[in-house]
Amino acid sequence: MNSLSLIKQLIALVIVGGAAFLIGYGVNITYFYDRTPEQPIEFSHKIHAGDNKIPCKYCHLYVERSRVAGVPNVQRCMGCHKIIKTDSPLIQKLTSYWDKKEPIPWVKVHNLPDYVHFTHKRHIKAGLDCSLCHGDVASMSRITRVASLKMGWCLSCHEKREVKNGKDCWTCHK
Amino acid sequence: MSVLNSIGEKLKSYRVPGYYTKFDHRWGMVIDLDRCNGCEACVTACYAENNLPVVGEKDCANSRAFSWLRVERYVEGEYPDVKVGFIPIMCHNCAKAPCETGCPVYATYHNQDGLNVQVYNRCVGTFTCATYCPYDVRRFNWRTYRPDKPLDEQLNPDVTVREMGVMEKCTFCIQRIRAGKDNAKDERRGVKDGEITPACAQSCPTGAITFGDLNDPQSMVSKLALSPRRYRLLEELNTDPSVIYLKRVAKDGSTGTGE
Amino acid sequence: MKRRDFLKFIGVGAAGGAAGFIIGKVSKPPGAKLIPYVVPDENIIPGVANYYSSLCTLCSAGCGIHARVMEGRVKKIEGNPLHPVNKGRLCALGQAMPQVTYNPDRIKGPLKRRGAKGTGDYVDITWEEAITIISKNLSDIAKSGSADGLYLLTPPQRGNLGALIDSFLTAYGSSNHYQYELFGQRNLYFANHAAMGLANAPHYDIENAKYVLSFGADFTSTWMSPVHYSAAYGEMRQAGKGGRGALVQVEPRLSLTGANADEWVPAKPGTEAILALAIAHAVVEKGWAKGGDLDGWRHVLAGYKPSVAADLTDVSEERIYAIARAFTHTRPSLAIGGDGVSSYQDGVSGLMAVNILNHLAGNNGATGGVIPNPEPAIKRDSAVDFKRRISTLAADAAKGKVKALIIYNSNPVFTTPVAAKLASVIRDAPFVVSMSSFLDETAVYADLILPMHTGLEDWGDDAPEPGVGTRVMTIMQPAITPYYNSKGAGDVFLGVAKQMGGRLSGLKANSFAEYLKDAWRTAYSKDRQMSASALTFDEFWEGALKRGGWWPKATVEARRQVTVSARSVSAHLAQMPARFEGKDTDYPFYLMLYPHSAHRDGRGANLPWLQELPDPMTSVVWGTWVEVNPKTAARLGLKEGDMAAIESPSGKITAPVYLYPGIRPDTVAVPIGQGHTQYGRYAARRGANPIEMLPHSEDARTGAIALNSTRVKLSGAGPSNMVKMEGSTKELGREIIQTAPPDGRSES
């Protein structure tokens, strides 16, 4: 077969390139989403939960009482960091938030769509360990998402643990 | 072949929602038409509780108002012998629901509480359920309805804001049922009668609406459901609705509408 | 294809894919944020709702509410189950409270007028500036020696805010606190005071009554305390306690309550009082009356023989006797005089006639009858001030007496007839301050607009009227921090007092919350019933905040017997049948105005939920309509949905026709509530305001505006776009609403 003419070849190349671009984009946002987003302060769970063995519930206050676990309020951070490591630049960043009485805009790593009903309370009361879903947070210097948080992931666990009505749609949907 | 076998095994665990043989509860409602005065407080309560959007004059004119619960009024006779009757109608959560057979994707099915639930995010919008519903209680998100800011501040976080193209309906304030069961579970007990109230029953000024578990013979609804005045709407269709009406009492047996 | 070409394609594809991948990575929208509290609130658990007991401020019934609050935002309003007024229930208007707070048209901060009055051209100022402007103006007026030129217009005040306002005015040197509300029941207060000596509204014990004879009282929808009376109605209908109570409704247009009545008596408009007196006549004549002085009553009722009344009222003689018999022989029975009889130029007469009925049947003070209320725990200076009324305000303004006018939470320009000229009073007043959350028809004429907290953001208290036969005090507490830069009315008055000092330095409280607590402390220390409920005031206060107020646990109180004497009543029976503006030849129809069930006097029209709430009797949404009997409409050639011009001697509006079988053929009815020219995006330029076409006719004794004293004519005015929700109202034998005989036998 003859070699394609230049113009036809160009058009074909543009089409192939464009399609590949779209596929690449789609693959990225579907499968390679940012599991480890950058946070306003480089908070290290490794230092807090790992090295210093602070229990999760010390900072994530509401996990046994509410559907949300709750990020620690700035006052709680300052409770220790008024004294500890005040010379570190990161702590000074924290202190500047505290001085301005501004909340720290943490980026959500574990986010669920609006139509999902999830409650931490129920899972903690069922005796599940935080690491089951959140991974070995104690070894993460920057928090990263290990679970897919997709429906199949939820279902497989509910199935394995034989949760009562655990596979009923309205158990988790709202 | 082992791959096929494993797929086969996997498929065995696939769900066909709604085919429960035993139900934990059967939530039901008794509406006393002799008490109901048609004031529509329940309608606004429903709007507030369930994030129902306001569609505006134009869509209202095309019968697209979102009221999951509406109060129908029937008028018989001419002046001066006018008889008026009111009847609040919401989803009847039928045990044999015609809508459930319509849905191809199990967006609506019967759950273990005897509720005819709607999984909003599963809905693809074939309209079949709404067409099949004899009570005309299903409402559709014709557009993306969002309240003007900052009216969205009062949206109930327990109820999702439905997307465009999705069918929705009353589920007896299922978020309250869930919260009630959750509280009971925290206290390691069963749900007590009267503990869970949907927004309409809670607001009803005349106390016409009673809510409870029809499976529990001791519950208020079960007792009221034994009233000689009981009847169910369009019962001849054999939908087995969970909403039971108590007949309006006519003073001399002749006033009031209907037969 | 050549190998080289193939490689080229592979290369381009790979490059494109990689570029897409990388751009997907880079261009990703920022993820959701987690915003922690800086300092945690001990009471708040994110994701868990808190409930605050408070007070519904949307009408004068004074229901107790629970505000459901999550993360600092009100999510829902529910009735307070402990509250004796509404017992956990709530009406549509109350449910819509969050929409007041989060209304997109709320005024976000204090405003000062820049353009001409009425144009709505304002500039933002700070609260300090606003308070300074008021203080300066008031000081100037006081210095010029005309302190009495400060006029204050508010709705009737029953709580400590009223006390604060009154002490402010007294200290300042003015006595002009006008308390106006369109449905303020001034005639009812007057009639009950004149007949029975009651300062407060009595409690109508519908719950225990077995025969309720209501003269135009739409008590399950809008009248007085609709939620309380609806609850009572629900109980009355239950056969449990000695049989199911009956309800007979006398009114020319079937109201929501009338629609639920067992009997509808469509008396001719303006003759309801005659009917009541004829029934009384029949009672006396047949010897069914209770109590003495029968001769006196015979004398008073002499002119109202049922045979004569039958012609005037359009109600047959037999029916009058039948009602009289049922009313006196069914025990307990109760007659209620509502807006239907009190909205004439001589509304007091009708209410007097109803009082006579209750007296003759022995219902006053009896269970299931009219129960006098005890004195409220908050002592007010004056109950209802019959001297200060819209007409005197207009007259004072005409004389130039009004130097400054402060209008709080009231929209008189909308709720008074054009003929009352309130718009020009407010426009011409030298200094007008509007304390309102919305830019309404009145606020648009103000020099200064002070955005008020809504009921969910403010402190306050209330003694509900009518009470429930017991003393009830409700506390309003802020459920959320203010959403906008608004203030509470009490804080404004205290702020002005602080800045002006001098004669106002007596008002020392730092905030209204403090003032309120002090007032309660005083009441607690003086009131033995109050202090009996707790050991210390702090305990009492904590408990009251939690419960939503204070009311005695035991609901049984000593009931005073009240009597109505023939002599005291006869002076107030005049002018029957009622006079109407307009000759019946030119204006063939009686006009009936009634409050829209959700918008009431127009205050709810800016709430989208209520705009979209179908009217219970017509299912019309987003607009006004005029109810016309189908026969009348056919005679006039009007079809449903046709626009009709409604013209009275004093004005003209247009509204679409709704064919309403529940109205007399010689009457048309229009709901009040729509027709706003201002008041936000949902209310403005929607429907028509029928109050516009009323003459300014007041009851001479009370100053209540007569809503039903006009005749109108009707003519077609082209097509309209009336929106109603109903398809058909005919049941077609489908047994949708089934009925049973009263004894509970199931019917086949």
Place this chain on the structure above:
Amino acid sequence: MAQQEPESNNLTYKGVNEDVMGIITRSGLGYYLLTGAFALAAIGLFIMPWAYQIYLGQGVTGLNAPVFWGIYLVNFVFWVGIAHAGTLISAMLFITQTPWRRAIARGAETMTLFALVLVTLFIFIHMGRPWNFYWTFPYPNQRQLWTSFVSPITFDVFAIGTYTTSSIVFLYFGLIPDIAALSHTATGWRKALYETLSWGWRGTDAQWSVQAKACMFFSAFIMPLVVSVHSVVSWDFALSVVPGFSKTVFAPYFVTGALLSGFAGVLLMLSIMREVYPVMKKYVTNYHYDRIGVFVLVLSLTWSYLTLMEVATGLYANTSLEMEHLKFKLATPPYLQLFALMIFCNTVMPLVFIVRKVRPSRFGRFVVPVFVLTGMWLERYLIIPNSLSRKFLPWMWHDYAPTWVEASIAVGTLCGFIAMFMMFIKVFPIISLFEVKEDVGIPMRNGKRH
């Protein structure tokens, strides 16, 4: 009764090849301009309004609370009906060895194919969230969820899916020998295309035998589908409890109606093609019109009987539900007039086919099928939105009127149908070469009849 043979006068293999190739290649600029115009109309009237609807939601339609199914569903049922004649003519008449089907079968099958494209499209157009259409297929998924096999909509997915697949396969199997024949004479891209699509067909006995077996198998397979597919479509309605929908007569009623509209569609299609390509007059003759006319007549009479049944059973039931529904359909303007028009179109108009002379006349070829198609569209309109306007609770009775979006999409899809058909003609033979050649007979006999 002696069958009248089709007049295949003086046809030769070569002549047939040339005629058919001529239809494919020889067309003026006007034809392409017209095709382009229809394609543009499809984009402007269908694609763009649809995009508008997907963006803004179903709110742009006239649908409302009780009337959730409007003219999208009407069009859906209408095009399923159109799709039926193709199958009937191809499969049923193939099995019964009816000779006059040969010249028209390809055209009918093509019509089926494109009608099914529209059917599928209308399912998606009427959906609230068409981007989730694949949720209606049972496939392994992380949600571990089947589709509901009791839902008539799922029946539809299977019925339409099966019908579309087998129609494509059936059409393609018939095309293979023709494509191979064409590949000998074609040049340029056509040659490449035909060579690829003919799958190396050389016309060996073995190949012919397999092809014939396959066609026979698919005929037998598709034949029950004619009945089942439209029965399933009717169950979308009949399996509900809605008065006006819940009728036992619906399955045969819909199948009959579908065949009636399908035959009318074929009739109109053939007539137009003959006008455009006079060469086709050699193949589609008065005899064909005669046969189709008889079919239309018989189907019309059956349909009329079933319509009478539908109305009469409602009247006989005499419940408030049935009576109000019938009152709305038969006695309320404008539906009263539309119903009368429907009866005129579907019952009165086809009666002219009783007269044999009318069948091949211009009137019979053009006017009657247009009326029948209109009438059949009206029938679906009077069943679907009209029944929903008068359901159980009178309070919720609301009427329905389509908006410009719905009307535009209805017209736009029709334009798309025509454009697709016109393009198809330019690529594939619209008359089955080998089957017509079977009529012609083998060349040695020199075209003489035997």
